[in-house]
Amino acid sequence: MSEEVELSLPAKPELLSLARLTVAAIASRADFDYEEIEDLRLAIDELCSHLVGHQGRPGQLRLRYQWGDGALEVSCLLDGGAPGGLSGRAEPDEGELSDRILDALVDEHGHDSEDAGHRAWLRKRRRGATH
Amino acid sequence: MEVSFDVEEHDGVPVLAVAGEIDVYTAPRLRERLLDVAHAGTSTVVVDLTEVSFVDSTGLGVLVSGLKRFREAGGDLLLVVTQPQIMKVLEITGLTTVFSIYDTVAAAVAK
Numbered sequence: 001m002s003e004e005v006e007l008s009l010p011a012k013p014e015l016l017s018l019a020r021l022t023v024a025a026i027a028s029r030a031d032f033d034y035e036e037i038e039d040l041r042l043a044i045d046e047l048c049s050h051l052v053g054h055q056g057r058p059g060q061l062r063l064r065y066q067w068g069d070g071a072l073e074v075s076c077l078l079d080g081g082a083p084g085g086l087s088g089r090a091e092p093d094e095g096e097l098s099d100r101i102l103d104a105l106v107d108e109h110g111h112d113s114e115d116a117g118h119r120a121w122l123r124k125r126r127r128g129a130t131h
Numbered sequence: 132m133e134v135s136f137d138v139e140e141h142d143g144v145p146v147l148a149v150a151g152e153i154d155v156y157t158a159p160r161l162r163e164r165l166l167d168v169a170h171a172g173t174s175t176v177v178v179d180l181t182e183v184s185f186v187d188s189t190g191l192g193v194l195v196s197g198l199k200r201f202r203e204a205g206g207d208l209l210l211v212v213t214q215p216q217i218m219k220v221l222e223i224t225g226l227t228t229v230f231s232i233y234d235t236v237a238a239a240v241a242k
Binding site for chain 1: 155156185191192193196
């Protein structure tokens with residue numbers, strides 16, 4: 001990973017479009033094609049939506065975009081925590097649908113909780129990348 | 132870009148045309164609009180996604196819940212989809228086998 005951009009925004013649903021715009025701009029710079037950029041916009045949205053929830057959370061959502069060698073990695077950290085955990089899906093099918101989307105669109109994804117807060121991440125290789 | 136809605140009747144069938152992006156922020160408004168249509172007493176609704184440029188799992192969750200509600204009432208929720216990216220999301224989530232999907236409003240209303 002040779003280049004890196006960080007974005008910090010309040011953990012509010014109305015601001016997630018900024019995370020999508022940012023990944024689209026970075027993926028374009030990193031030579032991902034149009035379809036892959038659309039895939040990444042949706043994948044980032046899925047990662048962040050789970051962290052932010054329908055009502056938003058206190059604190060900041062900190063995104064780190066790293067790219068190089070034909071791959072893009074994004075880490076989303078919700079600092080300030082999520083009192084009561086990250087549950088709170090509005091519709092019963094959302095969680096399963098989100099997992100299917102991420103499984104299909106990126107090479108790897110995951111989430112964990114650490115001292116600093118809840119974190120979700122993904123990694124996608126560019127089509128045709130050799131490494 | 133956020134989202135906008137327009138409801139018109141075509142041959143007696145309400146058509147909810149959605150434009151913009153459906154995400155965790157805008158999906159609650161889609162849910163409200165579907166409830167408005169259901170409460171108006173109709174059994175079937177067509178949701179036109181032709182002008183939708185983005186939909187995520189929260190938007191799909193609202194559509195699935197709407198589908199269940201309309202089918203339980205003896206009707207259906209039909210989709211109009213022309214954007215390849217929207218069709219792709221429906222395909223990878225397996226929802227193309229759940230929804231009846233048409234490429235024009237006229238085709239959906241005729242069913």
